[in-house]
Amino acid sequence: MLATRPTRGHLAENVMHFARVLRSAGMAIGTDRVLLSLQALREAGLASKSDFHAVLSTCMLDRIEHRDLFDRAFELFWRDPDLIGRMRAMLLPKIRAQDAMAPQQHENRRLADALFPTPKVGETPLEPPQDELEFDASLTFSAREILRKADFDTMSADEWRAARRALAQMQLMFEPLPTRRSARATHPGRADWRATMQAMARHGGQLWDMRWRRPRTRAAPLLVLADISGSMSRYSRMLLHFAHALGQAEARVESFVFGTRLTRTTRLLKSRDPDVAVAQVVRAVEDWSGGTRITTCLHEFNQRWARRTMDSTTTVLLITDGLEHGDVAALGLEMERLAKSCRRLIWLNPLLRFEKFEPKAAGIRAMLPHVDRFLPAHNLESLEQLVQVLSRRDAPDRIH
Amino acid sequence: MTQIPTSIDDVQARLLAYDYVADRQLATAVFLALRLQRPLFLEGEPGTGKTEIARTLSQMLDRPLIRLQCYEGLDLSGAAYEWNYGRQMIEIRLAEGAGADRQALADQLFSEKFLIQRALLQAIDPKREVPPVLLIDELDRADEPFEAFLLEVLSEFQITIPEFGTVKAKTPPIVILTSNRTREIHDAVKRRCLYHWVGFPDAAREFAIVLRRVPGIPQQLAQQVVAFVQKLREIELYKLPGIAETIEWARALMELDALVLDPAVIQDTLGVLLKYQDDIARMQGGEAARILEDVRNASRTVA
Numbered sequence: 001m002l003a004t005r006p007t008r009g010h011l012a013e014n015v016m017h018f019a020r021v022l023r024s025a026g027m028a029i030g031t032d033r034v035l036l037s038l039q040a041l042r043e044a045g046l047a048s049k050s051d052f053h054a055v056l057s058t059c060m061l062d063r064i065e066h067r068d069l070f071d072r073a074f075e076l077f078w079r080d081p082d083l084i085g086r087m088r089a090m091l092l093p094k095i096r097a098q099d100a101m102a103p104q105q106h107e108n109r110r111l112a113d114a115l116f117p118t119p120k121v122g123e124t125p126l127e128p129p130q131d132e133l134e135f136d137a138s139l140t141f142s143a144r145e146i147l148r149k150a151d152f153d154t155m156s157a158d159e160w161r162a163a164r165r166a167l168a169q170m171q172l173m174f175e176p177l178p179t180r181r182s183a184r185a186t187h188p189g190r191a192d193w194r195a196t197m198q199a200m201a202r203h204g205g206q207l208w209d210m211r212w213r214r215p216r217t218r219a220a221p222l223l224v225l226a227d228i229s230g231s232m233s234r235y236s237r238m239l240l241h242f243a244h245a246l247g248q249a250e251a252r253v254e255s256f257v258f259g260t261r262l263t264r265t266t267r268l269l270k271s272r273d274p275d276v277a278v279a280q281v282v283r284a285v286e287d288w289s290g291g292t293r294i295t296t297c298l299h300e301f302n303q304r305w306a307r308r309t310m311d312s313t314t315t316v317l318l319i320t321d322g323l324e325h326g327d328v329a330a331l332g333l334e335m336e337r338l339a340k341s342c343r344r345l346i347w348l349n350p351l352l353r354f355e356k357f358e359p360k361a362a363g364i365r366a367m368l369p370h371v372d373r374f375l376p377a378h379n380l381e382s383l384e385q386l387v388q389v390l391s392r393r394d395a396p397d398r399i400h
Numbered sequence: 401m402t403q404i405p406t407s408i409d410d411v412q413a414r415l416l417a418y419d420y421v422a423d424r425q426l427a428t429a430v431f432l433a434l435r436l437q438r439p440l441f442l443e444g445e446p447g448t449g450k451t452e453i454a455r456t457l458s459q460m461l462d463r464p465l466i467r468l469q470c471y472e473g474l475d476l477s478g479a480a481y482e483w484n485y486g487r488q489m490i491e492i493r494l495a496e497g498a499g500a501d502r503q504a505l506a507d508q509l510f511s512e513k514f515l516i517q518r519a520l521l522q523a524i525d526p527k528r529e530v531p532p533v534l535l536i537d538e539l540d541r542a543d544e545p546f547e548a549f550l551l552e553v554l555s556e557f558q559i560t561i562p563e564f565g566t567v568k569a570k571t572p573p574i575v576i577l578t579s580n581r582t583r584e585i586h587d588a589v590k591r592r593c594l595y596h597w598v599g600f601p602d603a604a605r606e607f608a609i610v611l612r613r614v615p616g617i618p619q620q621l622a623q624q625v626v627a628f629v630q631k632l633r634e635i636e637l638y639k640l641p642g643i644a645e646t647i648e649w650a651r652a653l654m655e656l657d658a659l660v661l662d663p664a665v666i667q668d669t670l671g672v673l674l675k676y677q678d679d680i681a682r683m684q685g686g687e688a689a690r691i692l693e694d695v696r697n698a699s700r701t702v703a
Contacts, residue, residue: 311583
């Protein structure tokens, strides 16, 4: 039990410092959690270090991923609480990493463009304001047309920027899925007895005034699995912009990128500004433009993430060229598992840009039977086509 | 109703008396939940005894258990309360005959008489003598909008019914929430709770659990079963067997009158332990026999 008052004062201070250390390491611990810990310590006492650890972890942890961090911090901090200074210094690289991920405004191209516009002579505005449309409609139209068909991989920097802007303005539609929740409706459907009774009570039971409800819908959730290995890098980057646009609209979007390793990027892509968001992903993922191990990464996804990040209503967008040189049979199995745990599996393959493309590579042939749709994704036009596919209410049509 | 425990040791001992072998961490979490009157949020793999702790607590403290099984689309009328529309309609007809005035009718229609209590409202009913144990099971199966319904209940132990008023518990119930983590639960819910991750037990604890839960099991068999399952959990399987599976398997082996493990009996009963075809297929090709060999060798060196 807590013995004397001065000790407790010291303890409270240390618990508070400990919480601050955890906070600077990235755990979200509010003041309420600190107060709760102190309350809990008063109840449980300080009989042993392991109990102390158990009490603090019960009060301060809220997800299993943080347990390792918590344990290490606990070991270091409570071995000698005066080590705070050194402790914070040890955790500092983490903090720095976080700072580095924070949006650096001056680097942001779009922001710079907006603040210091430097119109180039002879350049056609790609997104002309409505009133200008009449003057050079044809020119703009053709410029748009060229942009739509331009391959992401060979775009100039200006085109690339224009394409990103066009992507952010794309009309996004989502397939509406019915939920088991309902909303008030004006047309007869399911009876809303509660509202009906209220209305009748208001009229003293004289009027029979029926009220209705209808099922609510929500946008089908999406999951993006993007291959970021060498040949895919430019396409994947644009598709991350696309995924970001989808996420800013109503749909729930989970995203992962893979090369030699699988990385979850959902949180990084949450930033409102698309350039900042994609830049964060690029910075956080080490093996951008390296090699690719599709089978291993799909296996890891199925094993570790599939059950937590998707359900049977999810549409999966898999972006890869499918050129796997390893175990092709295993790749087929992983694809089958992925296909079986989602609603629709759409494979986007930039190789489809070649007109006479035939799926000859063993990896592609192993993956193809499990895919619902096999689509190109090398220019804006193909992405517009993808939006059409995403919004349609058709039943899954497996290709064979 | 029995008194709530006075120390962590007390919790551990009393849970043990009801055949629940809790480790120190879990006992601490339970103790704090009881003392601080906070909901306890338990997360972990399926079959690790999350639901069981609520059941045991209700026995141990001699309080009724109210269970709310979550599912997608669960809403207020399924979880908290609903108005009895049939009776309300009859009441309206009767009022028409008697010629009662409007206001009186409106007041009467939405009174307690016409309220159907579901699990959440039952648990905080102020007329209750004994505060119950409220188990909100598999919260991850419900959809996100449902979590928002819970916020008021979890922090204030009260429910506001627009037509009626606020119902608040006289003494807060003991609340246990469980999640298998098929999705992340919102921070707002977690913030109102104490958190504990229920992991797989170590060999010693699992052995103790099997002995208590499968009465009459030979020591040697129990030891082998536990060692085998522990080894199995080191392999990268799609779904690792939980304690529930270990107990089921031990029971199955008892039914088959097995005294020790052998490759044939393992092959016949793998379906009790593993629930995915991929995992079973993987075990069938000699892998199981190899693990069994390891287990035997290990026990020989111990003996």
